[in-house]
Amino acid sequence: MQTMVEQNKVNSAIAPYKAVLIIDDDDVDTFINQKILANANFSANTYAKNSVTTALSLLRSMPEADLPDLILLDINMPILNGFDFLNAFNTLHHTITSRCRIVVLSSSMHDEEIRSITSNKYVEGFVNKPLDLNKLQTILDKNVERTA
Numbered sequence: 001m002q003t004m005v006e007q008n009k010v011n012s013a014i015a016p017y018k019a020v021l022i023i024d025d026d027d028v029d030t031f032i033n034q035k036i037l038a039n040a041n042f043s044a045n046t047y048a049k050n051s052v053t054t055a056l057s058l059l060r061s062m063p064e065a066d067l068p069d070l071i072l073l074d075i076n077m078p079i080l081n082g083f084d085f086l087n088a089f090n091t092l093h094h095t096i097t098s099r100c101r102i103v104v105l106s107s108s109m110h111d112e113e114i115r116s117i118t119s120n121k122y123v124e125g126f127v128n129k130p131l132d133l134n135k136l137q138t139i140l141d142k143n144v145e146r147t148a
Contacts (some may be wrong), residue, residue: 003124014041015041015043015044016140017042017043017044017068017069017070017072019044019045019046019047019068019069020037020042020043020045020047020067020068020069020070020072021058021059021068021070021071021073021100022034022037022046022047022048022049022071022105023048023049023050023051023052023055023071023072023074023077024072024073025050025051025074025078026074027050027058028051028052028058030048030131031050032130032136033105033130033131034046034048036133036136037131040133040136042049042125043069045066047068050093052077052079052082053078053079053080055085056085056088056092059092059100060092060096064095064099067095067096067099067100068100070100070102070103070139071102072100072103072105072127072131073085073103073105073106074104074106075104075117082104082117083110083117084116085124086102086122089102089122100122101124102119102120102123102124103123103125103126103127104117104125104126104128105127105129105131106129107126107128107129107130108129114126128140
């Protein structure tokens with residue numbers, strides 16, 4: 001599986017987030033989401049990984065100062081999915097788990113799956129794909145309310 005690592009740098013003085021990590025196996029969705037984040041000046045740095053394994057490796061290898069403030073996590077991915085990521089995330093060092101907010105960004109979830117995923121202590125909310133400026137504003141303004 002191809003590893004995709006792209007980093008966009010914008011003006012960090014005005015970006016609300018220092019870093020965002022997108023975890024999504026769909027390269028087209030990831031490209032579009034990176035462009036939306038960059039155009040909105042949403043984060044100073046945007047990282048993207050197309051698998052759970054590569055995302056976890058990145059998080060484990062990053063210096064604390066570079067850890068993402070926000071993770072946008074797709075749920076439906078091959079091999080290991082978003083639920084697998086959350087299980088593994090739970091085992092990471094407290095420095096990582098306390099720093100990174102997780103928002104699920106997905107298009108094909110049923111109400112029961114949404115309730116299950118948003119009840120995870122690390123997930124701060126769920127946003128339907130596609131990402132847009134209004135959804136970014138929701139993440140900023142309301143910190144994406146947890147739904148039970």
